Amino acid sequence: MRKSNLFVGWLPSLTMKVAVLTSGGDSPAMNAAIRAITRIGIHRNCEVFGVFGGLQGILDEQIHELNSRSVSRILHRGGTILTTGRSEEFRTEEGQKKAAKILSDRGFDALIAIGGDGTMHALAALSRHWKGWSIGLPGTIDNDLYGTDYTIGFDTAVNNALEALDKIRDTAQSFQRVFLVEVMGRHAGFIAFHVGFATGASAILMPETKTTIEELALIVIKAREKAKSSVLVVVAEGDELGNADVIGKALSERIGEKCRVSVLGYIQRGGNPTHFDRILATRLGAFAVECLLNGKHGGMVGEIGGTLLMTPFEDTWKNKKPLDQWMLGLLDELSG
Ligand code: F6P
Numbered sequence: 434m435r436k437s438n439l440f441v442g443w444l445p446s447l448t449m450k451v452a453v454l455t456s457g458g459d460s461p462a463m464n465a466a467i468r469a470i471t472r473i474g475i476h477r478n479c480e481v482f483g484v485f486g487g488l489q490g491i492l493d494e495q496i497h498e499l500n501s502r503s504v505s506r507i508l509h510r511g512g513t514i515l516t517t518g519r520s521e522e523f524r525t526e527e528g529q530k531k532a533a534k535i536l537s538d539r540g541f542d543a544l545i546a547i548g549g550d551g552t553m554h555a556l557a558a559l560s561r562h563w564k565g566w567s568i569g570l571p572g573t574i575d576n577d578l579y580g581t582d583y584t585i586g587f588d589t590a591v592n593n594a595l596e597a598l599d600k601i602r603d604t605a606q607s608f609q610r611v612f613l614v615e616v617m618g619r620h621a622g623f624i625a626f627h628v629g630f631a632t633g634a635s636a637i638l639m640p641e642t643k644t645t646i647e648e649l650a651l652i653v654i655k656a657r658e659k660a661k662s663s664v665l666v667v668v669a670e671g672d673e674l675g676n677a678d679v680i681g682k683a684l685s686e687r688i689g690e691k692c693r694v695s696v697l698g699y700i701q702r703g704g705n706p707t708h709f710d711r712i713l714a715t716r717l718g719a720f721a722v723e724c725l726l727n728g729k730h731g732g733m734v735g736e737i738g739g740t741l742l743m744t745p746f747e748d749t750w751k752n753k754k755p756l757d758q759w760m761l762g763l764l765d766e767l768s769g
Contacts, residue, residue: 449474449542449725454484455513456548456555459702460574460586462710464507464514466547470716471504477726482541487548488555489520491532496539508711509703511589511703517548518697523555526562532564541565543725547585549573550750553733557746566730568721569746570714574702578757579752580744581650582734585717590617590701591627597697598665600634605663605693611653613684614663615696618669624701624758625669634665637769638672638680646674648765650687652765657688659769666692713757 453470455463467483474481474611481501485495524529530622536544536652538596544559546552547570556567571578575578594616605612616624622639629684654662666684668677681694691734713736720741721734732743 449479450540451479451543451722451725452480452491452536452541452546452633453499453518454483454487454490454543454547455515455572456487456546456552457517457571458549459510459511459513459517459573459583461589461704462585462701462706462714463517463572464510464512465513465711465714466570466585466718467513467723468504468508469715470545470722472498472501473719473722475499475501477722479717479722483515484515485521488523488546488623489518489553492520492522492528493536494535494539508761510704511705513547514651515560516639519551521621526558529555529558530562532559535712536563538563539617542557543567543730545570545725547572549575549584553746553749557677557721560731560746562653566725567746568724568730568743569733570717570721571733571735571749572714574624575618575621576623577618577714578735578749579716579754580733580737580742580749581583582737583709583713585714586702586710587623588713589704591631592707593701593704594624594628594697595631596613597695598628601695602632602663602665603654605665608624609662611664611666611684611688611690611692613668613669613677613681613692613694615670615694615698617697617701619671621671622756623754625667626761627667629667629734630760630764630767631666632665633768634667634764635661635765636666637669638666638674639669639737639756640671640673641675642727642761643673646683646687647684649674649680649684652689662767671744706726
């Protein structure tokens with residue numbers, strides 16, 4: 434089989450032997466993607482194998498054949514039936530060569546991996562040592578991959594956080610308190626951005642934007658002057674000012690009022706996926722199989738403006754998906 438990036442050409446005529454895995458942080462609807470890949474693959478004459486334990490699962494040869502029943506009753510479940518992990522061994526060239534040999538020895542034609550930017554890096558690295566075809570699916574709650582409007586699991590995570598913030602708003606309002614709520618997003622503020630706008634936050638702190646503690650204090654003081662009964666500040670965990678605890682202490686000192694802090698944590702990553710995530714995962718899973726059968730590989734599948742497409746691996750991390758600057762500019766006016 435010839436290998437090249439986004440190569441469209443000769444394709445294996447009979448069956449393809451395809452391995453599928455999930456890697457890095459799990460995200461809701463990874464299971465929906467596994468189901469689509471397995472069932473569409475089998476229906477179109479592929480043999481489909483699940484790799485258990487992420488990329489390390491290749492090295493440990495935790496690779497088992499899947500059938501249509503293996504993926505029954507998982508469409509609605511969070512997490513990943515294949516389990517996941519972050520493999521130190523796979524980060525090394527030896528590890529990548531070893532994985533390539535295992536995949537070749539076991540006769541695999543293709544690998545589909547669902548994960549975040551670390552997974553896309555890993556697939557690009559693997560393709561330097563393996564002549565099989567690789568495709569990535571964007572599976573992360575952080576939504577920080579270029580090449581798709583939304584990543585699988587982001588919508589569910591935002592809705593999980595939204596539900597929690599609505600509850601916090603109730604108690605904040607009753608006590609007329611200032612709350613800082615920390616959401617996930619080590620390197621990206623997409624969750625904070627969406628949750629902040631959807632809950633009417635007075636401020637959103639994210640790695641992509643710079644807000645000083647003085648500016649934040651001024652926003653809160655102005656909100657109080659406008660007789661706002663409760664003030665919500667959404668903080669992405671990766672904000673440059675620090676975590677919500679650190680920011681909460683500094684803010685309390687500046688405004689002379691004790692601010693309350695809630696860290697939502699892993700609750701955002703679990704639970705039944707929303708309808709949006711299930712459909713997105715199903716479309717991307719099916720599209721990945723179709724790409725392989727049409728001889729297209731070497732990139733991450735995604736959906737932009739309703740169109741399914743593939744983006745070369747390197748572009749998914751070299752380009753930065755921007756936050757909506759127009760909406761950002763509206764925050765002050767919207768928070769009244
Ligand atoms: O899945 C992405 C993410 O949720 C980040 O936002 C977060 O920083 C990270 O995973 C934490 O995950 P872990 O503790 O599993 O490394």
